[in-house]
Amino acid sequence: xxDVRLMKGNEALAEAAIRAGCQAYFGYPITPQSEILEYLSxxxxxxxxxxxxxxxxxxxxxxxYGAAGAGARVMTTSSSPGISLMQExxxxxxxxxxxxxxxxxxxxxxxxxxxxxxxxxxxQATKGGGHGDYHxxxxxxxxxxxxxxxxxxxxxxxxxxRNPAMILADGALGQMMEKVEFxxxxxxxxVPPKPWATVGKPPTRERNIITSLQLASEDMExxxxxxxxKYRTIEAREIRCETIMTEDAEVLLVAYGLSARIAQKAxxxxxxxxxxxxxxxxITLWPYPYAAxxxxxxxxxxxxxxxxxxxxxxxxxxxxxxxxxPVSFYGRMGGIIPSPEEVLRELKQAIAKQxxxxxxxx
Amino acid sequence: MSETEVIENALTEExxxxxxxxYERPGTLTDARFHYCPGCGHSVVHRxxxxxxxxxxxxxxxxxxxxxxxxxxxYNYLDIDMQEAAHGRAAAVASAIKRILPExxxxxxxxxxxxxxxxxxxxxxxxxxxxxFLIVFINNAIYGMTGGQMAPTTLLxxxxxxxxxxxxxxxxxxxxxxxxxxxxxxxxxxxxxxSVHNPNAVRKLKKALVTAFKYQNERKGLCxxxxxxxxxxxxxxxxxEANEWLVEHMFPVYPPGDMKTPKA
Numbered sequence: 001x002x003d004v005r006l007m008k009g010n011e012a013l014a015e016a017a018i019r020a021g022c023q024a025y026f027g028y029p030i031t032p033q034s035e036i037l038e039y040l041s042x043x044x045x046x047x048x049x050x051x052x053x054x055x056x057x058x059x060x061x062x063x064x065y066g067a068a069g070a071g072a073r074v075m076t077t078s079s080s081p082g083i084s085l086m087q088e089x090x091x092x093x094x095x096x097x098x099x100x101x102x103x104x105x106x107x108x109x110x111x112x113x114x115x116x117x118x119x120x121x122x123x124q125a126t127k128g129g130g131h132g133d134y135h136x137x138x139x140x141x142x143x144x145x146x147x148x149x150x151x152x153x154x155x156x157x158x159x160x161x162r163n164p165a166m167i168l169a170d171g172a173l174g175q176m177m178e179k180v181e182f183x184x185x186x187x188x189x190x191v192p193p194k195p196w197a198t199v200g201k202p203p204t205r206e207r208n209i210i211t212s213l214q215l216a217s218e219d220m221e222x223x224x225x226x227x228x229x230k231y232r233t234i235e236a237r238e239i240r241c242e243t244i245m246t247e248d249a250e251v252l253l254v255a256y257g258l259s260a261r262i263a264q265k266a267x268x269x270x271x272x273x274x275x276x277x278x279x280x281x282x283i284t285l286w287p288y289p290y291a292a293x294x295x296x297x298x299x300x301x302x303x304x305x306x307x308x309x310x311x312x313x314x315x316x317x318x319x320x321x322x323x324x325x326p327v328s329f330y331g332r333m334g335g336i337i338p339s340p341e342e343v344l345r346e347l348k349q350a351i352a353k354q355x356x357x358x359x360x361x362x
Numbered sequence: 363m364s365e366t367e368v369i370e371n372a373l374t375e376e377x378x379x380x381x382x383x384x385y386e387r388p389g390t391l392t393d394a395r396f397h398y399c400p401g402c403g404h405s406v407v408h409r410x411x412x413x414x415x416x417x418x419x420x421x422x423x424x425x426x427x428x429x430x431x432x433x434x435x436x437y438n439y440l441d442i443d444m445q446e447a448a449h450g451r452a453a454a455v456a457s458a459i460k461r462i463l464p465e466x467x468x469x470x471x472x473x474x475x476x477x478x479x480x481x482x483x484x485x486x487x488x489x490x491x492x493x494x495f496l497i498v499f500i501n502n503a504i505y506g507m508t509g510g511q512m513a514p515t516t517l518l519x520x521x522x523x524x525x526x527x528x529x530x531x532x533x534x535x536x537x538x539x540x541x542x543x544x545x546x547x548x549x550x551x552x553x554x555x556x557s558v559h560n561p562n563a564v565r566k567l568k569k570a571l572v573t574a575f576k577y578q579n580e581r582k583g584l585c586x587x588x589x590x591x592x593x594x595x596x597x598x599x600x601x602x603e604a605n606e607w608l609v610e611h612m613f614p615v616y617p618p619g620d621m622k623t624p625k626a
Contacts, residue, residue, distance in 0.1 A: 024462060050461050054454070055487035062451035062484075066458030069445045070425070074458075092448050198443035198459070200422045200466050209437045211428075211446035 004181045009147040010035035010174040013077070013103060013167065016151035018043065021187025022101070023072040024050040026063035028082060031115040032171035033105035036077045057082040061089030061102075068098035069210035071197030073155060073187070077103040079171070080121050081112065083129075090164055091130030095212035095223065099158035101151065102136070103167040105174040108335035116335020117171035119257060122312035125168045126286040133224055135231050137165040137238065138285040140256040144178035152185050159192050161234055168285060170308065172258050172337060234287055241289035242281040243296075245271070249278025251351055252296050254317050255306040256282045258337065263306045266343035277347065285313070293320025302326045302354035304347050309333060326354040390416040392441045399506075401601020403591030404432060406558040407500060407567070408439050411469070414571045415442065424467040427456045431473035432506040450481025453488040453497060460495045467578055468495040474515040475505045478540040482514075485540060492549030492583035496574045499541065499586055501616060502593040510596035514538040517615055522596070537615055541588045545621035551583035553622040557590040559605040563618070582624070590616045 007015065014036045017025065025044060027037040040051045050067075054060040060076045067074040078086065083104045093100060104125060108118035125138045137157050139150040147169060154165040201207045214220040244264060246252065251270075255263035260281040270277040280296060282289050293316075297303070302325050305314040314329045321327055328350035332338045373381070390412035396405045415424050421442055428436040430449035437444035447455040452470035460468040477485050477499050485497070504522055505511040512522040512529060515537050519528040529537075545553040552574055556567035567589060574585035590612050592604035599607060 024458065026458065052457075052461065055483050058451070059454040059484055059487065062448055062454040063458035065447070065451075066427070066445060066455035067462050069455075070459045070462040072462045088448060089451070096446075198425050198445055199463060200425060201441070201443045202422045207437075207441055208443045209446070210444070211437065213434060213446055215435075 002181045002184060004179060006177055007144060007180050008035055008175060008177050009144045009169065010105065011039050012144050012148040012180045013151055014039035014044065016148035016182065017075050017101070018047050018049060019182055019185055020152050020155045021073055021191060022049060022075050022155065024052075024067045024074045026052050026054050026060040026067070026074070026076050028054055028057050028060050028078065030057075030079045030082045032107055032117070032174050033077055033079045033103070035174070036103070057085040058089065061086035061093070064100045064102075065089060065093050065096070065098060068093065068100045069096070069198050071194040071199055073099075073159070073191055075101040075103070077105065079105045079107045080109050080118070083121060083124070087124070087130035090136060091132050091134060092212045093164050094134035094136060094227070095132065096210050097162040097227075098164070098210065099162050100164050101154045101158055101167070102164060103169065106168060106170040108333065114335040115171065117173070117258060117308065117337060118333070118335055119170055119259060119308040119312070120310075120333070121168065122285065122307070122309060125166055126288065126316075134227060135163075135234075135286050137161070137163055137234060137287075138168050139165065140168050140283060140285050141173060142257050142260045142281065144173070144176065144180045147173060148180050148182060152183060156190055157238065159190070161230060163230065163234070168257070170258050171335075238284060239287045239289050239291070240283035241292050242283060243292065244279040244281070246278035246280065246296060246299075248276055249296075249299065250276040250301055251278070251347065252300040252303045253277060253279045253306060253343070253347065254282070254293070254303055254313070255279070256285060256313065259306045259308055262338055262340055263343055265340035266347060269340060269344045270347055275347070275351070282313070288316050288320075290316070290320040293317055294322070297321040297324040300325060302328065302350060304328045304330060304343075304350045306338065306343055306346075307331045308337060328354065388412045388416045390421050390441050392439055394438045396439060397435060398432065399595045401592065401594040401604060402432070403502065403558045403589060404500065406564060407498065407589055407591070408436065410558075410564065410568045410571060411471075411498065412440055414568060414575060418572070418575060420467050420575070423465070424469070425459055425463065427452045427459070427468070427470040429470070429472040429476040431476050433471055433473060433500065434507065436471055450476050450479070451484055452476060453481060453484040456495050456497075457488050457491070457493045460493060464494070467575060469498055470495070471498045472500070473506070474499070474501045474503065474513045478514040478538050482540070485544065486547070489544045489547045489550045489584045489586070492551070494578055494581050494583055496578055497584065497586045498571075499588040500591050501588055502591040502596070503537070503612065504593045504596040506593045506596045510593075514540070515616075517611055539616070541586055541621055544584075544586050549583055550586060550622060551624065552577050552585040554586075554620045555588040555590060555616060555618050557608065557618055559592070559608050588616070590618065
């Protein structure tokens with residue numbers, strides 16, 4: 001048994017960052033994730049981390065660019081409006097192929113919105129977010145344990161692919177307390193050499209340049225082709241998802257993060273009523289587990305996607321399903337967390353509607 | 363290839379022995395030819411920076427940050443490790459590099475739009491934190507790269523493509539003297555304004571750059587060296603006219619001299 005503690009999700013994420021050998025953290029206060037900056041300002045600094053409360057999220061993400069370019073393992077965190085401000089910087093970081101970890105403790109939007117939990121930033125996180133063709137690797141925890149675990153995984157993925165990685169959680173996961181066990185992890189065994197970093201040019205090598213600029217179209221297309229090739233590799237190797245009780249499932253719930261926990265409870269309630277429901281929980285939101293969705297579409301009669309937004313991941317589910325079975329959606333917005341009872345009700349309605357449709361078709 | 367090589371090749375070895383080399387391209391500049399317009403101050407400042415880096419023997423200990431603007435490609439010319447920052451964020455990028463590599467020399471190189479418009483917050487907070495690196499600030503009162511638009515430092519009455527009748531207070535406010543603001547902040551250590559419009563000014567600027575690097579080595583805090591420069595293309599003047607105009611119109615608003623020096 002490793003080191004087990006009772007912690008808030010935000011604190012677990014911060015503690016994991018220290019243990020993962022994160023050398024520097026740049027951030028700006030915003031609810032519901034300020035505990036990360038607070039925890040690292042105390043505990044992080046005490047244990048040798050460079051922690052700077054920047055003047056804005058814009059400055060934070062550009063400090064991440066500078067520190068990552070100088071070879072450091074580096075992180076920033078924020079919540080939705082702050083993550084929006086970071087999108088230009090993330091685009092530069094993705095283009096310059098710098099490894100870093102970003103966490104978005106999603107709150108309700110649009111605009112200033114609310115400080116309550118939401119999954120309204122799915123599109124922003126998974127489709128690029130900023131300008132240009134790029135992807136960040138997106139991990140979606142659904143427990144405090146995963147808030148910690150995915151910090152280690154996120155840093156390792158970022159370093160492996162020289163690409164930003166993002167933990168997309170929500171305000172509830174950030175604020176709730178659960179048991180968390182920290183894995184044994186020696187950063188020295190995980191952080192690869194970074195011969196490309198700008199650390200000062202010795203006479204023995206050419207100068208290192210960190211840039212996202214290629215003025216000639218042919219050169220910029222080459223940069224894009226290289227990035228796309230990398231993304232295809234990541235898609236081939238790094239897709240992660242969890243399936244629960246799908247072996248005999250006739251209907252499928254699809255949900256990630258906090259919604260997946262609610263959907264799992266609804267699934268158990270449905271099973272108690274004799275409905276053979278299963279759950280697919282995408283863990284990497286990019287790359288997305290389209291193949292798992294597709295293979296389950298061959299098995300079940302319909303799907304219900306549950307999100308804390310107006311329907312975002314449901315588009316990816318439909319891309320995976322390719323019309324094979326009906327896909328319904330249930331979502332709450334504005335910081336409201338759906339209850340398992342609501343989800344069960346929606347599941348039953350979806351089954352009824354989907355069955356009627358199939359009868360009409362045949 | 364560089365003009366220097368052509369001249370060297372024109373002389374036999376015996377002839378070369380008769381000459382003493384008094385002026386050559388610093389080894390810290392790459393062989394790439396500057397893309398800057400004829401008469402532009404950027405080339406001179408690039409060269410001076412690299413002369414200082416070479417003479418101080420700190421090429422392998424120096425990391426530069428290029429801005430967005432005419433000098434966005436500075437890393438093509440300066441033979442040191444460099445990062446190219448997003449528009450206005452060079453100071454934030456440099457702040458982070460210096461924190462990761464406190465033993466190294468770090469400088470950002472920024473124009474007036476980059477440093478005094480879109481990057482104002484980063485400039486002020488970097489100075490206020492007393493971050494220990496050098497900002498080289500090229501002030502030519504115009505957005506050169508995008509084709510000559512008004513800058514925060516554009517003079518009143520000055521015509522640009524976005525102030526075609528001349529800058530007015532009513533629509534665009536006043537020229538922003540950002541170096542003076544930086545000098546007022548307790549975190550800044552050395553703030554000085556120079557130019558490169560004649561050889562004497564070039565010599566003075568070089569001294570200021572040496573001084574700033576020396577202070578960085580002593581961990582004194584933020585140093586900012588402003589260079590009042592020209593933009594013959596954007597100002598629609600010949601290089602000579604631009605330099606004369608600079609003395610006549612820029613200096614009254616941006617007078618050369620120290621704004622902040624350590625108390626003896």
